[in-house]
């Protein structure tokens with residue numbers, strides 16, 4: 001049986017204290033819910049003598065809306081996303097994805113920041129946040145900076161943060177009334193399952209025509225990705241069952257699933273499912289956009 005290697009746990013109560021600890025302590029790593037990190041430490045994927053727990057830092061745990069933007073602190077748990085009235089009213093697609101992460105215990109512990117920083121190609125909150133065009137804010141002792149979420153993903157289970165940097169917040173614009181978004185996930189079973197593939201779609205409509213489209217896949221490339229070619233095919237198009245079916249079939253040749261990166265299903269199966277899931281997800285997003293306009 002593999003044992004968890006020993007480490008010292010530090011529990012700062014402010015962001016500044018956490019950043020100082022991470023820059024001062026050799027072999028240190030941030031820990032949020034620990035649902036990925038503790039397994040990786042046990043398996044020997046990472047080594048860390050010091051873990052800096054982010055769980056007591058209040059400023060990282062809020063969801064708020066201000067000036068047309070929704071701000072989500074990085075230690076917000078999936079359960080908090082599901083329960084949030086702001087998310088339910090303004091970005092239900094994110095709550096839906098969070099509700100499909102693991103089981104109840106995992107959702108109560110695991111955080112959205114951990115999900116993104118762990119950078120699994122199939123991370124379930126990554127695809128809805130990509131189609132919401134989210135930005136992430138990163139802090140270090142030198143200050144803070146923002147970047148598009150896509151730039152956080154450097155490769156399978158690799159993020160682009162420099163040592164000593166922390167993800168502090170995820171933010172995105174409140175979607176307009178003429179929009180709808182949807183998320184769907186394929187796993188080996190219906191509940192408590194990791195994604196063999198997941199898809200998210202966001203559509204803005206102008207009558208029957210697509211004004212803006214953003215689509216993303218998880219577990220179909222080395223990182224969660226937006227598929228810009230599909231977005232271009234959708235923009236300006238009259239949206240109906242037939243046009244969505246045609247556009248979705250293009251996904252087959254546009255996704256890059258690799259069994260070396262993600263061994264849970266074959267590349268061929270993922271390509272086939274990318275078309276099925278894109279059609280399903282776009283149809284639902286369109287239906288929601290229409291209902292939101294009524």
Ligand SMILES: Cc1cc2nc3c(=O)[nH]c(=O)nc-3n(C[C@H](O)[C@H](O)[C@H](O)COP(=O)(O)OP(=O)(O)OC[C@H]3O[C@@H](n4cnc5c(N)ncnc54)[C@H](O)[C@@H]3O)c2cc1C
Nearest residue numbers: 032033034035036037101102110111114115117123124167
């Ligand atoms: C039984 C089980 C089921 C699961 N099911 C799913 C699922 O259905 N879908 C899914 O997507 N995932 C699933 N996961 C994976 C995991 O629960 C999620 O990825 C979770 O959101 C990770 O969050 P965490 O807070 O536990 O991260 P942690 O394990 O604490 O951290 C993960 C990584 O991110 C780093 N990190 C954490 N927070 C920050 C920060 N603010 N700044 C910089 N670095 C940071 C840590 O150093 C670590 O490298 C499952 C895991 C288990 C054990």
